[in-house]
Amino acid sequence: MNPSKNKAALFFSFLKIGAFTFGGGYAMIALLRREFVEEKKWLSSEEFFDLVAVAESTPGPIAINAATYIGFRSCGLAGSLLATLGVCLPSFVIIYLISLFFDAFLSLKYVTYAFRGIQACVPYLILSAGIKMLKGLKKDVFSVTVFCLTLGCMLALSLFAVSFSSVFYILISGTLGLVFYGIGLLRKGSAEK
Numbered sequence: 001m002n003p004s005k006n007k008a009a010l011f012f013s014f015l016k017i018g019a020f021t022f023g024g025g026y027a028m029i030a031l032l033r034r035e036f037v038e039e040k041k042w043l044s045s046e047e048f049f050d051l052v053a054v055a056e057s058t059p060g061p062i063a064i065n066a067a068t069y070i071g072f073r074s075c076g077l078a079g080s081l082l083a084t085l086g087v088c089l090p091s092f093v094i095i096y097l098i099s100l101f102f103d104a105f106l107s108l109k110y111v112t113y114a115f116r117g118i119q120a121c122v123p124y125l126i127l128s129a130g131i132k133m134l135k136g137l138k139k140d141v142f143s144v145t146v147f148c149l150t151l152g153c154m155l156a157l158s159l160f161a162v163s164f165s166s167v168f169y170i171l172i173s174g175t176l177g178l179v180f181y182g183i184g185l186l187r188k189g190s191a192e193k
Helices: 003-020 025-039 045-057 062-100 102-107 109-136 141-159 166-192
Strands: none
Touching (some): 025 045, 102 109
């Protein structure tokens, strides 16, 4: 593909995703996967999982981190700038316009109904992204064990109303991955001797 067309396609893809995603970055994950893994095939499923892990674990909104990552991966620095601009521009324009007429906007009963409909749809988008990622997850013992432990901890802590940041789940899981990798290297080294 011609790089200039690639950059334009990248910008307009993120512009579309930024304009039609409600519910934040987690709701956007399903749209990103469909657009860049299934339709455009710019990323493999494995690369997409890496993207989500990086975008979630680095500072900043997941949508902007994902746009920057995909843009850089596809078209370098210019691509990262265009993708980030594309995903941010719709929100900026919409919020700016709403701020001009905020009180009048909120008093419209149709706006209230529209937001109720959007709120009902957001959990579906997040659940859909989670199920698709779960289906694509490697089914080895380590991955399944870490997933089950994380899910169990999340449910237990939620039931007992204990506040525990998702950042800690990411850090703990990353540390477990590094330890598991280190153990594998040690075993491989001792097996070669």
